[in-house]
Amino acid sequence: MGKLKMMLLMLAASVLLLAACGKDDEKSSGSAGETGDSGYDLVKKGKFTYAASGVYKPFSFEEDGELTGFDIEIGKALAEKMDLEPNPVTNPFETILQGLVGKKFDAIIGSMAYTKERAKQADFTEPYYYSGGMIFVAKDNDEVKGPDDLKGKKIGVVAQSTYEAPAKELSDNIQYYSSDVVALKDLTVKGRLDAVITADIVGFEAIDNGFEVKEVGKPMWVEQPSIAVNKDNPELTKALDKALQELIDDGTYKEISEKWFGRDLLDIDLEGVELLE
Known part of the structure; x- marks a missing residue:
């Protein structure tokens, strides 16, 4: 009878241990940011x-x-x-x-x-x-016909964008923006900006939406x-x-x-x- 009790106790302990491991596994697999069946990590599961x-x-x-x-x-x-x-x-x-x-x-x-x-x-x-990196100016600006005409001019660019470095090479007078749309809008305000360097697609979209701006030449590069x-x-x-x-x-x-x-x-x-x- 003593041996039977011991066996039953050992069996019960094993069941409890397996149940505890199962709960730990479920908790681990549900953690955000952990690798799932997909093989890659996600900030939010699924x-x-x-x-x-x-x-x-x-x-x-x-x-x-x-x-x-x-x-x-x-x-x-x-x-x-x-x-x-x-x-x-x-x-x-x-x-x-x-x-x-x-x-x-x-x-x-x-x-x-x-x-x-x-x-x-x-x-x-x-x-x-x-897309191409392109210069845009106000529609009535006939002074800027190419990159060489931007020396000393005030150029608008989005900070940390690929347009920042080329703008710095052309001028030391840079105005930073968080949005290309706002920069292009400022082009239409007299005396605020001389040019904006941004993606050709964005500039053309602005023109289609009635912005009084125009492109200068061809894209300087394709990104x-x-x-x-x-x-x-x-x-x-x-x-x-x-x-x-x-x-x-x-x-x-x-x-x-x-x-x-x-x-x-x-x-x-x-x-x-x-x-x-």
Whole structure:
């Protein structure tokens, strides 16, 4: 009888131990930021959290209290391809890379161009569109006909953008902005700015929306906006590249691009073009 009691006690202890381990496993698998079946880490389990400035129309902006735009829709389509819930958030462009490194979000889909300098802090997917860096001036400005005419002129650029360094090479009089749209608007205010350097797409969109500005010459270079991902998350970078290619192959990308711009932003002849790195 004593042996039977001992066996029953040992069996009960084993059951309790297994139950406790099961609870620990459930708690661990439910923790945000831990690697799940997908093979990559997410800030929020089951959600793809991606950041944009939210002030870069038509790429990312708020309308009726909702984030929308080309970048936002591309992010949603990518999330669907990866069987994740899209979770777009905003972060000022000046600190968006720091936010990614600090794991505030999973990726940046915010028209951030790949550069070798940025690649030291984050991994990048293949480009999800191409755009040119272009000079814009007020419509009645006939003095600025090219980059050489900007020496000593007041140039508006978004801080920490790829347009900052070229602007500094052309002039030591730089006005910083958090939004290209605001900078372009200031071009129409007499005496406020002499020029703005920004993406050709953004400038042309402003013109289509009635801004009294015009482009100067041709794009000075072509840049490669790509999706930035934390370096600790290489599997997510691979998954995004795969999902992006699927969007291109099944026509979803073209549909989104034509909705916002009337053309495919990846359909560009890059032969002989200087790519910004």
